[in-house]
Each structure stands twice: as C-alpha cells, then as structure tokens.
Amino acid sequence: MPSSRVVNVVFAGLGGQGVIKASDVLADAVFRAGHDVKKAEIHGMSQRGGSVTSDVRFGPEVLSPMIPAGEADFLVVLAPSQVENNLHVLRPTGVLFPPDLVPESALRNKRSLNVALLGALSLHVDLPEEHWREAIAASLPERLLQVNLEAFEAGRAAERARAAAGGRHGHP
C-alpha cells in the first residue's frame, strides 16, 4: 500500500468475536511503526451479539476517525452473515478478507480467527513483522499468545495460498 496516503481498514463481525480486539492490534502495530492512526467503533448495545464494525485509518495525517463508504482499502470480516452488508465500504480495488479465508482446521482455537485474518492482512500492509508481534503480545494474556501467533502464521499461509490460486482480490 502506498504510504503517502491514508490506509483504511474496516473490521466487521458480531459482538464477542474479537472485532474490536483485531482493530486494536492493527492500530497498535501501525502506531509502533510511527504512523498517525485513528480507530473508531461504537461500543455499548452492539456488544450484545449484534453487528460490530471498527475502522482503523493510518498514514501521515488522519483526520476523521470514520472511513467513508467506498473508501476502505481492506475489509476484514469475522462472521459469514456480515460480509454482504459491509461490502459497500470497499473501494472498487479494495480487498476483502472473508471469514472462510482461513479454514477452521488450520486453527488450534477457532476464537483466534481475528488474529488469523490479521495475518492475512499483514501481507498487504508494509509493516515490520516485529510490530505485529509486539502488538499481538500487548493485547492478549500470555497464555493465549502462542496459539494466536500460530493463528497469525496460518492466516499468512492462507493468504499466500489465495494469491497462488489467483484468488480474486476485489469484490467477490
């Protein structure tokens, strides 16, 4: 991604899936890399199993914390039911990371899907790997660290496989 303009990433899913956690990790990783960053989501009622989205924007200078429709570079979705209703956020050239990108069998704990999809995203974002690891470590209890680092790798592998298979990157 060119670093001269703001990069927009939308995370979507259902309350309790780790949508906000995933956006926290990305925001922290890019902060560690020295970018300006803003992250926005709505808490509250949405935590009770309803739809949740979280926006992360980073670059030289970020103004609004909210990503306008049609301007997201990446859309990371954790629940199959939340793909269709969020596609409108993507640019025509934007990349979707659907929940089935990483097969459940590749995850030791399926609750690490959020971190696995971050792994897939990491191949598209120009960030030193140590910042990803530091951000993951900072946001999780130590007992969950190993399983999530494995999930991160599983996500990277899945994304490489998608690229090798000539997987379409824009809207499905």
Place this chain on the structure above:
Amino acid sequence: MQTVATKAPVRGLWSGDEAVALAALDGEVALGTGYPGTPSTEILEAFSAAGGRAQWAPNEKVALEVGLGAAYAGARVLVTMKHVGVNVAADPLFTAAYTGVDGALVLVSADDPGMASSQNEQDNRRYAVAAGVPMLEPASSQEAYDFTLAALELSGRWRIPVILRMTTRVCHSKSVVVRRERPLPPAPPPSFVRDIRGRVMVPGFARPAHRKLREKLAQIEAWAETSPLNRVIRASPALGVVTNGISFQHVREAAPEASVLKLGVVYPLPVEALRRFAAGVERCVVVEEGDPVILEAMRAAGIPAEGKTERFRFGELSVERVRRILAGDDSPEPPPAKAKPPELCEACPYHPVYGCLQRMGCIVAGDIGCYTLGVMEPYQAMDTCVAMGASVGVGLGLRHVLPEEQARKVVSIIGDSTFIHSGLNGVVEMVYNPPATGHVLIVLDNGTTAMTGQQEHPGTGRTMEHAATGHVSIEGMARAAGIRNVDVVDPVKDPRGFEDLLRKRLASNDLSVIVARRPCILAAADIRHYEKLNSEKAALSAAPGCSACGSPDAV
C-alpha cells in the same frame, strides 16, 4: 502523584475517555466520581487503573454533589456521566453555577448523537447555556487531554464548574496523545474556608450570586474571544466553515480547501471572533452535529451564516454527510447498512423472566439496561422504556387509571443498578400512593451494571476496584420502605416457582417486590473471583496477630 503519572508512557494511542483520565491524573485531580453510562464509563475506569482515586456513585446527582463538596474544600474534581445523566445531575448543576467552586470541578458530559447506546440524542450544549456554565469540546484524544487540563485551569481561575462535552466518536475513538509533564501548578492541599454568603443559596444570597455568575460569564466570554482553544485555519476565502468537536475532523477531510473556525470553547461563544471570521469569507457555513446551537447564536448576533437542513439534525455527522451539507445536497441519503440488532445473551438469566411475562400477557413498564432487550424478538415483553428508574412510576401511573382487568397485568421491571440509581424513589411512591390493585415490581438482579461493561454498584457491596465495602440490600431497602411482600428467587433454577409467585402476586391487591437474582453470565466468573479474594482478605485481617500488619487488634 508523580510516580503514578510515570506509569503510562508519555506518548500513546488512547481513546478520548482514556485521555481525559490521563489529564485528570497529570492535573492532580484528587477525586473522580460518576455513574457508568456509554460512552463515558471508561473515563473513571482508566483514571482508577492509572492510580487515580475514583468511585462510582449511586447516580449522577449524587456524584456531582460529592464532587461539589470536594471542590468546595479546594480539591480538583472530575465528575463523569453520559448526556442523559446530566438530566439527573441538573438540579445541583444549576445552583453550583451560582456557588462556584474553590478547587476546580470539571463535569464530563458524554453525548451520544446517533444513539449508539442511549434512549435519546439530546444535545447537552444547551445545558451550558441554560445553567450558565462554560463548556469546552475536544475533537480528538489529544484535545480531550489538553481540554481537560484547560477546563481544570478555567474552573480554578474563575471558580466555576466547567463542562467538558464529549461525543461518542471522541470518547471511543483512539488517536495519538502526547502527555505533558506537570501541566498545571501543584494543587494546594484541601482545607475548609467558610463562605456562607457564597455557598448557602437562600434567596438573599442567591440573588447576588446570580449577578456574580453573569459577571464571570462576561469575563469568560471576553477570554474566549482570544483563547487558543478556538482556532482559525485560513485557506480559501470562498468558503468558511464554523465547526466544533468531531465535525471539525470531517470538515477538514471533506473540504481541505475551506477556511475553518474551529470552536473549542462552545460556551460562551466568541461572538466577535465569529463575526470577523464570517465577514472574511464569501460563504460561511456552520457544520455542527445535533441542534443548530452555534447557528442560532450567530443569527441572534446578526451574523449571516448558512446551516444544515433538518435531515442532518439527526444522527452523527460523517465525511459523506459534511460533503452533502457543504454542497447544499438535501437529497435522500443511502439507507444505513443492514446490521444485526443486539439481543439478550444466549445464557442470560433473564430469558425465563421474559418468557413468563410474555406468556402471561403482562403490560410491562421497563427500564434502562441489558434487560431492555426483552423488547426484542422473541419476547417483545416490554411496553415502555423512558428513563433510569422510570419503570416504577410509569407502572404505578398505568395501574392508577387502567380498568381493573388491565391494571392487574401491569408489572414494573428494573435492573439492580438501575434500582439503586433511581428506582428507590419509585418504591417510596409505591408505598405512599398504592394503586387499588396493588403493584408488582420485578428487580432483575444480575449482580452487576451489565450493559455498560459490568461495573460495581452499591448493591454488589464492592468498590469500583472490586474491594469489599458497604453493601446496600435491594430486598432490605424494599422491606424498609414498607413493601409487604418481598421475595428473592432464582429464575433459572426455579422458573416454575417464579411464574407461580408472579401469578399469585398479580392476583392480590398487595404491593410486591420480586428480586429475580442470578449473576450475569458474562460477569459470574469474575464475581466469584472477587468474592473469593475479598473473603480471603477479610479472613486474613480478622486473624489475631496476622502477619499483614503485625497487630493483634486488626479489623
């Protein structure tokens, strides 16, 4: 204070709420108090976690009164609440504007335009005007930090409470914050100085106090005219935008070419600065979320400006909506993306209660909390939800006038934290003015303030930090008020018993309180953990000659 302040890094990625907490810490705030409410809750939690002294009050009015007492004694105080909480605290607020304060008092009003998690989207900038209290409004986490300190300074300088108005996007968005070292002069130690004329608001003292307040506000308005908290960005003279809060960010992104007057002091408004700005641009547009507060003030001062059309009064603004406002585009907006609504957790202990209310066809006067979700499918078992604590009064009113067969079906339903917050007043009313058919109040006691993220309250008997403290018994309060039938049941363990009891109580002409007690499924493990820790601690300090303090008399 210094050692605490060094705990967090100097530069970090923080939410607006966290930034306010860090400013309170760095600004030597001696006490933070408030009542949980989205989007304000995290402020006191972060203040406490960083080492500040913070506590939950039973409601916002009490929080402000405790804060006021501390500020009369010369302390710097932070009081936090959501926008509707200010309605509860309004009574002391309006007169605190007359008395002023000695240390400093900053009241955070966290507004929720768009109602992400609220029952209305009132614009609390109106409160600053109505009460005569200065109001600052940040547009980012850095400004949340800086403006909290500025508000403490302003409050101390003019001895007046100051409102820091935040909105959901500023409270919950994270952005980069740089903290300052020793940003304010050290806070002098609190001590009581008698000031009867200044603080006892009998009419004879309140009349001069009102005049004094207006003098202060005139001085503060003059200060606001040149305050760096109001910023002008000079760009094209073709378009000038007056804006405040988060809208500033949207404006900069939607119209980078525009000149901007960004108001950090939203009351009192710098009228002459607004006049100069408007005169220097060809077209002046006011972009503000919610009510047209700035626009009305400008027009009242005879400053020509354009506003937004009525459709943009509702909900949050965004870059897209600001583009439309500036383009004069009032065409219908695309419908919001479909979203799955929230629902009661699968294992929530309230399911059997709502199943029962639905089967029995009850008329349910509801209240504010997770349990408001009983209104959703499959139960639709709630008929009213207005304000914290309102379930009791509304239920009683329904009972007073409905025909008997309908009156008998009326049930009030309230959560444990909401009961303590302001349901208690309704219980007193219930005893004092009982309907002919009696009444039934169900308290859904899940042992936590669940909706806002599982905060403690007086009914849990634990402090904000989960340490043991005095415990207010819900059933004890109901009995003490004079309710004849008070029962405590576990609706999950004994759903049949709950239903039988409710039938029996509804058939009688008595007053009944049924406490349906079962811990929140999300909080249960934590509650067990806190209870264990606290009983271990109690056992340790009760042991004679314990090693913790070496004293055989320890209690």
